[in-house]
Amino acid sequence: MDLNKIRTDINQVDSDLLALLARRRQLTLNVARSKEIDLKPVRDQEREQQLLEKLVALGKEQGLDAQYVVRLFQTIIEDSVLRQQAWLQGRQNTSQDLVRVAYLGARGSYSHIAAQGYFARRDKSIVELGCPDFHEVVQAVEQGNADYGILPIENTSSGSINEVYDLLQQTHLQIVGETTETIGHCLLTLPGADLEAIDTIYAHPQVISQCSNHLRGYSGVKLEYCASSAHAMAQVANSQDPTKAAIASKAGGDLYGLEVRRAKLANQAENESRFILVARKAKEVPVQVPAKTTLIMATGQRAGALVDALLVLKNNGLIMSKLTSRPIPGNPWEEMFYLDVEANLSSEAMQQALSELVPITRFVKVLGCYQSERILPTELE
Numbered sequence: 420m421d422l423n424k425i426r427t428d429i430n431q432v433d434s435d436l437l438a439l440l441a442r443r444r445q446l447t448l449n450v451a452r453s454k455e456i457d458l459k460p461v462r463d464q465e466r467e468q469q470l471l472e473k474l475v476a477l478g479k480e481q482g483l484d485a486q487y488v489v490r491l492f493q494t495i496i497e498d499s500v501l502r503q504q505a506w507l508q509g510r511q512n513t514s515q516d517l518v519r520v521a522y523l524g525a526r527g528s529y530s531h532i533a534a535q536g537y538f539a540r541r542d543k544s545i546v547e548l549g550c551p552d553f554h555e556v557v558q559a560v561e562q563g564n565a566d567y568g569i570l571p572i573e574n575t576s577s578g579s580i581n582e583v584y585d586l587l588q589q590t591h592l593q594i595v596g597e598t599t600e601t602i603g604h605c606l607l608t609l610p611g612a613d614l615e616a617i618d619t620i621y622a623h624p625q626v627i628s629q630c631s632n633h634l635r636g637y638s639g640v641k642l643e644y645c646a647s648s649a650h651a652m653a654q655v656a657n658s659q660d661p662t663k664a665a666i667a668s669k670a671g672g673d674l675y676g677l678e679v680r681r682a683k684l685a686n687q688a689e690n691e692s693r694f695i696l697v698a699r700k701a702k703e704v705p706v707q708v709p710a711k712t713t714l715i716m717a718t719g720q721r722a723g724a725l726v727d728a729l730l731v732l733k734n735n736g737l738i739m740s741k742l743t744s745r746p747i748p749g750n751p752w753e754e755m756f757y758l759d760v761e762a763n764l765s766s767e768a769m770q771q772a773l774s775e776l777v778p779i780t781r782f783v784k785v786l787g788c789y790q791s792e793r794i795l796p797t798e799l800e
């Protein structure tokens with residue numbers, strides 16, 4: 420048993436697997452091309468069910484357990500769906516290959532990592548524009564210094580990001596995309612630093628709230644709030660002080676030469692953030708891909724006004740996936756409602772609902788229609 424020889428064989432198998440995955444990806448782009456012509460939806464869960472059943476049976480013959488096979492292929496299919504959707508969206512909205520993206524913080528911030536993932540799926544290169552706060556992200560796009568802005572809107576541990584909802588009330592920018600990123604919070608230090616000697620932890624306030632349970636375990640350690648996770652990492656890296664630590668992602672830590680000392684610090688095991696992309700012009704979403712429309716509306720204080728508005732959606736067969744409210748500046752006790760509706764803005768149902776909402780609300784505005792990037796895996800029945 421020669422370890423080196425076995426490893427060489429494993430290397431070969433891995434590179435064969437990669438070549439096959441690349442070939443599969445190419446084939447699924449051909450599927451997207453055919454669906455563009457037939458106007459068929461990208462997602463076909465019946466086909467996915469059949470695929471999984473067949474693969475589980477094949478895997479069994481080769482001694483691979485069902486759970487392993489299903490997990491692998493759910494990941495492969497998720498990639499396939501996201502790629503196809505991005506390709507179709509790109510065809511509908513021909514645009515440049517190099518885009519300028521404004522995001523919170525500096526390289527390595529969660530927004531930066533989310534932006535990289537989103538545009539890599541669309542084969543676009545990005546010119547990065549780090550901003551000190553969310554307001555400047557919006558301003559950079561409004562003033563034409565960036566083509567897109569990326570903003571976190573909600574997190575599975577800390578909930579809605581109110582500051583971003585409030586900014587959306589005031590801007591003319593349109594939501595043109597969304598992406599969900601797994602946020603793996605890690606405690607990062609200079610290489611080899613003694614964990615017992617840590618006296619200060621730098622982190623963004625949202626991150627501190629998402630890791631509150633873990634942070635309760637550090638008595639006598641000072642928490643320093645930072646404008647972004649990138650700032651937190653820069654503080655530690657620039658200080659070269661081994662008593663300082665930051666909370667940020669592993670990918671960010673790599674950029675700043677910091678070492679992961681503890682991982683999975685978030686209160687929720689599945690710590691995910693949803694980001695939205697904003698641009699000056701709305702984009703059309705092809706009918707083949709699942710779309711979401713985000714609306715804001717003010718109903719006034721009449722009893723039952725919100726119920727009436729929601730009934731309009733129900734009666735038009737529309738599914739609302741999110742409802743949240745924020746105060747209206749200057750109108751104490753009045754609320755602005757934000758709704759995500761699982762429908763394309765151009766659909767008949769959505770247009771009908773909007774025409775019925777206008778007369779019964781004080782104000783209603785479409786914030787954007789964009790492709791839904793949340794791919795729920797098909798489970799084997």
Ligand SMILES: O=C(O)C(=O)C[C@]1(C(=O)O)C=C[C@@H](O)C=C1
Nearest residue numbers: 450461462463464466467496499
């Ligand atoms: O066969 C299709 O229609 C595809 O789009 C390909 C594929 C896959 O990757 O296998 C992806 C999405 C569909 O939901 C089903 C299967």
